[in-house]
Amino acid sequence: MKRSKRFEVLEKRPVNLDGYSEEWPEVGLIAMDSPYDPKPSLRIVDGVIVEMDGKPAMEFDSIDQFIADYGINLAEAETAMAMDSRDIARMLVDIQVPREVIIPLTTAVTPAKLAQIMSHLNVVEIMMAQMKMRVRNRPANQAHVTNLDDNPVLMAADAAEAMLRGFAEIETTPAVSRYAPFNALALLVGGLCSQKRVLSQCSLEESSELKMGMQGLTTYAETVSVYGTEAVMTDGDDTPWSKGFLAAVYASRGIKMRFTSGTGSELLMGNTEKKSMLYLESRCLYLTRGCGVQGTQNGSVSCIGIPGAVPGGFRAIAAENLMASLLDLEVASGNDQTFTHSNMRRMAKLFMQMVPGTDFISSGFSAVPNYDDMFAGSNTDCDDYDDWYVLQRDMRVDGGILPVGEAEVIQVRSLAARALQAVFAYFELPEISDAEVEAATYAYSSYDMPRRLMADDMKAAEHFIKEHTGLDVAKALWEKGYPDVADNLLAMLKERITGDYLQTAAIFDAEGKLEGALNAPNCYQGPETGYRIAPERWAKMVQRKNILGPKDF
Amino acid sequence: MATGEKELTLELREIGIAEATGPSGEIVIALSPSFGAQQRETIVGLSHAIVVRELAAGVEEEGFTPRFVKFFNSSDLSSFAHAAAKLSGSGISIGIQSKGTTVIHQRDLQQLDNLEIFPQAPLYSASVYRQIGKNAARYGKGEVPEPVPTLNDQMALAKYQIKAALLHIKETELVVGKKPPVEVQLIIEEVTRL
Numbered sequence: 001m002k003r004s005k006r007f008e009v010l011e012k013r014p015v016n017l018d019g020y021s022e023e024w025p026e027v028g029l030i031a032m033d034s035p036y037d038p039k040p041s042l043r044i045v046d047g048v049i050v051e052m053d054g055k056p057a058m059e060f061d062s063i064d065q066f067i068a069d070y071g072i073n074l075a076e077a078e079t080a081m082a083m084d085s086r087d088i089a090r091m092l093v094d095i096q097v098p099r100e101v102i103i104p105l106t107t108a109v110t111p112a113k114l115a116q117i118m119s120h121l122n123v124v125e126i127m128m129a130q131m132k133m134r135v136r137n138r139p140a141n142q143a144h145v146t147n148l149d150d151n152p153v154l155m156a157a158d159a160a161e162a163m164l165r166g167f168a169e170i171e172t173t174p175a176v177s178r179y180a181p182f183n184a185l186a187l188l189v190g191g192l193c194s195q196k197r198v199l200s201q202c203s204l205e206e207s208s209e210l211k212m213g214m215q216g217l218t219t220y221a222e223t224v225s226v227y228g229t230e231a232v233m234t235d236g237d238d239t240p241w242s243k244g245f246l247a248a249v250y251a252s253r254g255i256k257m258r259f260t261s262g263t264g265s266e267l268l269m270g271n272t273e274k275k276s277m278l279y280l281e282s283r284c285l286y287l288t289r290g291c292g293v294q295g296t297q298n299g300s301v302s303c304i305g306i307p308g309a310v311p312g313g314f315r316a317i318a319a320e321n322l323m324a325s326l327l328d329l330e331v332a333s334g335n336d337q338t339f340t341h342s343n344m345r346r347m348a349k350l351f352m353q354m355v356p357g358t359d360f361i362s363s364g365f366s367a368v369p370n371y372d373d374m375f376a377g378s379n380t381d382c383d384d385y386d387d388w389y390v391l392q393r394d395m396r397v398d399g400g401i402l403p404v405g406e407a408e409v410i411q412v413r414s415l416a417a418r419a420l421q422a423v424f425a426y427f428e429l430p431e432i433s434d435a436e437v438e439a440a441t442y443a444y445s446s447y448d449m450p451r452r453l454m455a456d457d458m459k460a461a462e463h464f465i466k467e468h469t470g471l472d473v474a475k476a477l478w479e480k481g482y483p484d485v486a487d488n489l490l491a492m493l494k495e496r497i498t499g500d501y502l503q504t505a506a507i508f509d510a511e512g513k514l515e516g517a518l519n520a521p522n523c524y525q526g527p528e529t530g531y532r533i534a535p536e537r538w539a540k541m542v543q544r545k546n547i548l549g550p551k552d553f
Numbered sequence: 554m555a556t557g558e559k560e561l562t563l564e565l566r567e568i569g570i571a572e573a574t575g576p577s578g579e580i581v582i583a584l585s586p587s588f589g590a591q592q593r594e595t596i597v598g599l600s601h602a603i604v605v606r607e608l609a610a611g612v613e614e615e616g617f618t619p620r621f622v623k624f625f626n627s628s629d630l631s632s633f634a635h636a637a638a639k640l641s642g643s644g645i646s647i648g649i650q651s652k653g654t655t656v657i658h659q660r661d662l663q664q665l666d667n668l669e670i671f672p673q674a675p676l677y678s679a680s681v682y683r684q685i686g687k688n689a690a691r692y693g694k695g696e697v698p699e700p701v702p703t704l705n706d707q708m709a710l711a712k713y714q715i716k717a718a719l720l721h722i723k724e725t726e727l728v729v730g731k732k733p734p735v736e737v738q739l740i741i742e743e744v745t746r747l
Contacts, residue, residue, distance in 0.1 A: 017708075019715040027722050148703050175703040177666055205666035235629040237664055268718045270628055270725030305714025338707040339714070370707040376673065377707020455697045 028272025070290035095526030139357030141400030159190030216470020228280025264306030299334025336364030575642030583637035595653030611686020
């Protein structure tokens, strides 16, 4: 066939480099509404669930059993299950029905019913409902802070810059797991060089992640994964009860935590029991709630290439974020993984959470160039900062971060690198040279950093985690002449003891004050209600360098 | 591949249930259920014959001996790689899935931890597999080598995740619940394509 020149051009467009797939319900490759999904049902006898979603209690697997025992608000269950799911869907988008009327109902239905409610909503309705149902009044954002070489000096500087830009949480992960204690240390020290409090975490094998939290090197945890099928849960060496136990351990040590799950994960792990991605995610969220955990990171997260490849994928992903809010969970809503070559696709996906606002719009905006992002790259990276700021300005939408000046960025990066240098010297860890401090202060990425001897760092990191806690780090900072940073760290450790930041959706503001479901709940009820950008914040959000004004004419 | 080109074929000959009695100078290389069987190349078309040859060569360059063990009871990389480390005389294993995802594991670590992990299968060429073999052997000697340089392509996922999922589903279909791991001999032959 003689080729059409137009078709030849289209074939080369970025969108055509992405992977796509047909629906294939037999292996669970379908976003939502699979013919194999169960029909909602619930029977309660003497306060005990004897049938759920078409399955009698005798046939429950461990996930069903856990949800039946702990996941559903039984007091309202019969009322809520008797309602037409379309009527509940309509309540979600009706501004006359406030959030506090909806939560008792949506926490009292079954996983299949919650997924069914979603199937009545189109994407605009999902966004409308998300705006109303988000737990915290003010939306926020989270950053990834990592680099290819696990360079701790650069990581501390990047953490300081990310916190300065206003990310409410910063998250790292090592390229090589033995480096993890230094990664955690870099975020803790770096973050506290630009803000009074820091929520920082290091994603890792679960017992190591917990250990670092208990020792005060991290202050929240997020990568505690749950799955919607028993086989995948077991592959991860887990049961719902072991996850619940882990959640309780974090709470007992005053560490904020959320679970993570998302559409496509069971398929990626090879076992879906032929169920749709959204139904399986619904089970994960009930499990999360049943464990008493305050929130979730979902929205397909690192599996987005799976739902993103099938029809209706973005809609299902937006729906899973909404389901989390309907279960009264804090939601860190994905947008943290590259999944497309197309700028139009990545923005369209992002807008479904950015425009309505979620508790954390991205659960990992890459604060470094994507090639340094050890979560395999995010949907937005540090090259997108100015685009993000302009979009906030264009739409008067709060995407959770603020423009910053070059001089103040250089200043906090320098402080963070020097503070970490001092901490390394105090504990006699492999030396951080002045040249490294200088490079980290002005760096764009790990390519700008002198190489470190990674084997020596890893040996020292393993030793460090055996000997020292966050309190020792505060002492080191104090003795080495960084009293302000030491004070911030001590105050952050005290937060662990009061435990107020374990409340649902809690974050710290620039003054170190808490904001969350308890003292700043979402109060949206139509135009002129809910979160509004304060005039002082708006004045910062509209700032740009290349901007014309009366002064120019 | 065009007619007349040479290609390597790999046959895995089962030689009995894998025991945990190997010498301290060995690295167990654990192969997933579909490896060299239903699937014969990685996600980017690198022949499994080349992958195992390079892993083995890397181990041997450090004066260690590779022992190949095929796993049937799990397609989960951490799970079978950790089981393999427990079989290994040195306590170190390399685990590899059919699509090419690879890990260096150690007996004393938690299952979901590792010494080094290579999660982005589309990026790994023959030379990376050789470096993985070398580093595994160096851990076996009790050394702390510089890690194999990390490769990261944020676009790999956009292009390959759906393919990776489908390959993994195919691999998982071959899992046989309680079947024990089996030691295998590799027969690699060069054939000319007719």
